[in-house]
Amino acid sequence: MSVNKRVLWCFTLLLVTSSGCPATGTGGVALRPDGTPGPEKCSEEALKAMRYLRLSVGDAALVELDMNQDDVSPITLYDGPIESMLEGNLGVLESPTRLYGRVWTRGQQAVIRYYEAKPPDGDRVPICAVARSSKGQLRKHPDSKPGTAILDFSSSMAFIVDEFR
Template sequence: MFTPRTRWLGFVLLLCPSFGCATTSGGVTLRADGTPSPQACPEDAKKIMRALQLRIGDSAWIELDANQIKSTPITLYDGPIESLLKEEFGTLETTTRLYGQVWTGGPQVVIRYYEAQPPASEKFPICAVVRLSENNLRKRPESKPGTAILEFPIASVDVVDAFR
């Protein structure tokens, strides 16, 4: 039996081929401090986010690293990351996975998400970022280059229309 949410997600996934849903985090240049430069959100991601009722500025709580759930502190590395929604996000249900990229070069961690994958579904493009709140993305002093030791395993993820 299909719930309204399942039907809605199925509709969005049917739209994916027509929007060219392949997205990538490649090609991002870095600023002098090691943080990523601005990057546009692809139009296909914006269309899919609207269909999923994800509006610019919407936020939800996530487990930063699906491999370190409830660990404290956690260590993040430059490169790909898989995070997990802890609550509903637009029409996305809890346990939806978010896939993105981590940069640890600056004074705090930068995380951008480019794809989402609800349980038992296909990946599709999104544009979202982890926001700095109460210094939860500040690296601990003992963090080595290419890594970031963070005090907290959870953070807020926000929908964006561009990465700044």
């Protein structure tokens, strides 16, 4: 068993034996006047998991944003849940780990927050990460309809955070 798999297995065991369920963090986020999500704290479970996995603020990896639109250009994102996939390794989370989160499409660009990761051979693990791209790559096309964000690119970087701002 590789070190990464051993660490993930031990962490999964820790999560299963701990009390309570990790929050998915997808409900109850206050919205700003422009409709984008406001600040949100990471759950204690996610902070603990990221410390255990040695994921630090700023660690990043390339992600395919929407597995329902893999390698398509342009793509259309919708408000609500999203399943993305790591294209590279994020610490011990190896490609093709899935990232689960939520998309908000109001405002000038799409906002994507990730709350869980699921390695290919493991259970879901709580995390806090955001999709972030330079040069306006998450900026919506002007012809995006309400509740959608048409983007030029199907991939972005996912960055570990300790809270959502």
